[in-house]
Amino acid sequence: MQPTEDILVLKKINKAFPGVKALTDMDFSLRRGEVHALVGENGAGKSTMMKILSGAYKKDSGTIFFEGKEVDITGPKFSEELGIAIIYQELNLIHRVSVAENVFLGRPPRRAGVIQWGRMYRDAKALFDSFDIKMDVYEDVRRLSIAQQQIVEIIKAVSINAKVVIMDEPTSSLTENETQILFRIIRSLKEKGISVIFITHRLDEIFAICDRMTVLRDGCYIGTRDVKDVTKSEMIAMMIGRELKQQFPERSAEIGDECLRVEHMSDGGRHVKDVSFSVRRGEVLGFAGLVGAGRTETMRLIFGADHKAQGKIFIDGREVSIASPRQAVAHRIGFVTENRKEEGLFLSLPVRNNIVAVAIDKIKSFHILNFGKEKEISDKYVRDLQIATPSINQRVVFLSGGNQQKVVLAKWLLSDSQVMILDEPTRGIDVGAKREIYEIINQLAAQGKAIIVVSSEMEEIMGISDRILVMHEGEISGEVKKEDFSQSTITEYAVGGA
Ligand SMILES: Nc1ncnc2c1ncn2[C@@H]1O[C@H](COP(=O)(O)OP(=O)(O)OP(=O)(O)O)[C@@H](O)[C@H]1O
Ligand SMILES: [Mg+2]
Incomplete structure (x- = not known):
């Protein structure tokens, strides 16, 4: 069944920084249970738009509807309560702290006000297990590879029972294998009716995992398409505003000593x-x-x-x-x-x-x-x-x-x-x-x-x-x-x- 109901709608969002208009009258809508790619050139405004949704930035103007109701996202806490989880482009884990503590950061399981450490480690392990991921939940995150840290971030996002999960270039430091694990996680989120906003510069991944895509250029909305109806070169043309004739230029350098x-x-x-x-x-x-x-x-x-x-x-x-x-x-x-x-x-x-x-x-x-x-x-x-x-x-x-x-x-x-x-x-x-x-x-x-x-x-x-x-x-x-x-x-x- 194709998901059709919109869980999140953005209308005419504007955001400026000193000297930069990051978003201009940006529109966006997200359906329940879909994986929606957000693409565009470097500096197009993708991360900014997501940070507005996560409450890290405040929009200058525009309207946001969540589950049909207009909302004013005043800060990260509010966004989390709505059910929006974000995995930032820059990793945000706390070093010198275990995997499990990172997953339950700020909300460890408690009984009568006392943190239940044993349960926290068990719950964390169960979460990773439920996605078939091997992870030592006692390990200091500092000792994990960037890719493993990324997976911890994702599990952490999933664990807050999010309705919308935003992933800002989640695969840029993942191996092929880890990317496959991530895709598995995304598919199971989808099955649970959770929506995913997926930012990437790797166009192949859009074809592999996304249902629809929205393109931004210079902070403006360019268009939204069903992924199955677009070709790669159409996608590129939407992003950069022209055809890209050849991805790799001719080489003619002479090879010397x-x-x-x-x-x-x-x-x-x-x-x-x-x-x-x-x-x-x-x-x-x-x-x-x-x-x-x-x-x-x-x-x-x-x-x-x-x-x-x-x-x-x-x-x-x-x-x-x-x-x-x-x-x-x-x-x-x-x-x-x-x-x-x-x-x-x-x-x-x-x-x-x-x-x-x-x-x-x-x-x-x-x-x-x-x-x-x-x-x-x-x-x-x-x-x-x-x-x-x-x-x-x-x-x-x-x-x-x-x-x-x-x-x-x-x-x-x-x-x-x-x-x-x-x-x-x-x-x-x-x-x-x-x-x-x-x-x-x-x-x-x-x-x-x-x-x-x-x-x-x-x-x-x-x-x-x-x-x-x-x-x-x-x-x-x-x-x-x-x-x-x-x-x-x-x-x-x-x-x-x-
Ligand atoms: N805190 C900030 N202060 C000033 N300018 C900012 C800030 N955050 C973003 N910008 C600017 O806003 C514009 C949009 O940036 P944004 O990070 O949203 O781009 P992006 O689409 O995520 O690009 P990339 O693909 O490179 O990650 C850029 O010109 C950027 O320099
Ligand atoms: Mg970005």
């Missing part, structure tokens, strides 16, 4: 066992593999972010010693990390300071910071990467998720590295901007830089690499040349077969 070589590198066998490879100037070398295969850890070792137990690094044939990121930067190695919040950005500083953070020397003249130059350079990158921000003086914390990622990229693009390591460079980035990033990767290669790209998106890694190395359990399990690229070959190596 070896730039970076790594020999027998390991971290003592914890994540990286015995990795050797080389990458040449002008080459884009892809690293494929399942999440957890040791790709990020390998890159961290090269960059000096973690301690190498063994291994040598050569640049232009000369052995170099890299024991810290500072030394890596001195050898002109750049690293765009996958975890922008922890490693990539100074959130409380303006865009301009973040962009020039690594290349600070470039904008000094006689040791004096040249603000004019800083402005000129930051303006250029904001333009080139289409970073949606009212100005370069905006603090990064106020940018949308995808635009924060673009700032990280800009910072390293400016750094004049000869080796660029990009770890999941397009995570959370919209389709239009992805293409811009691929163009930039091509330009860097054409300038003779050696590029390493770690990506879990199969299509992407095949679309942009000249050669692919596949990792499995800390080792390189296969090398695939461009003419032999195929999803099945790569997958086989990734699971340790072949």
Whole structure:
């Protein structure tokens, strides 16, 4: 049976921040028991609209109806009482506290005012069990992977008996397997008549799990469609307002001499066992593999972010010693990390300071910071990467998720590295901007830089690499040349077969 009754209706919602009109007369309606995708470019206003529903932001004007009645969502508590649960784009768990305590945060089971710890752990375990998820409910959430933390967030949301569950890019850090677990959870929510608002930049997921989709562009409502009636290119055209001819630009960079070589590198066998490879100037070398295969850890070792137990690094044939990121930067190695919040950005500083953070020397003249130059350079990158921000003086914390990622990229693009390591460079980035990033990767290669790209998106890694190395359990399990690229070959190596 198709769900038809609207549980939630938004009419003409407006929201402005200083210098930014985030939402303009936005309309939206959600049916009971449907999975509704909310899509649009970075900075389109998706998270803002959801934060209005969760009570984190107050709307400037407009009306919200919940179960047919007009409501004024005055704060998070009110939203929760209505039955709206949200999983934010940025994880919100309390560290140094167990999984179970996080699930029942602020509302642990009590009897006569006393917290019933035993029951809390049992209830938490039962919740995970009911979704067939293995989870140690006593574990400190800090020790969980990002993906596991995400699952805890989801279970926590489900546990408040929500009628509407909002998921803001829930899959961006999940493995294929974990995504399947999430989809299972979503299907069972649907069966219980619970509605899900699902924000994603991965269009395939919309086809896999969503019933309808609503598109936003520049804070405005563009349209709502039944997913079964749209094609991927129609979807993209709605999002970016034009056709996207080709997702991956042509590559023509000439491949030159070896730039970076790594020999027998390991971290003592914890994540990286015995990795050797080389990458040449002008080459884009892809690293494929399942999440957890040791790709990020390998890159961290090269960059000096973690301690190498063994291994040598050569640049232009000369052995170099890299024991810290500072030394890596001195050898002109750049690293765009996958975890922008922890490693990539100074959130409380303006865009301009973040962009020039690594290349600070470039904008000094006689040791004096040249603000004019800083402005000129930051303006250029904001333009080139289409970073949606009212100005370069905006603090990064106020940018949308995808635009924060673009700032990280800009910072390293400016750094004049000869080796660029990009770890999941397009995570959370919209389709239009992805293409811009691929163009930039091509330009860097054409300038003779050696590029390493770690990506879990199969299509992407095949679309942009000249050669692919596949990792499995800390080792390189296969090398695939461009003419032999195929999803099945790569997958086989990734699971340790072949
Ligand atoms: N607290 C804030 N202060 C100032 N500006 C903000 C704030 N929150 C959001 N914005 C701005 O509002 C606009 C919409 O942002 P929002 O986070 O809703 O985008 P989004 O569609 O979720 O994008 P993404 O796909 O990158 O996550 C952006 O221009 C953003 O910079
Ligand atoms: Mg967002």
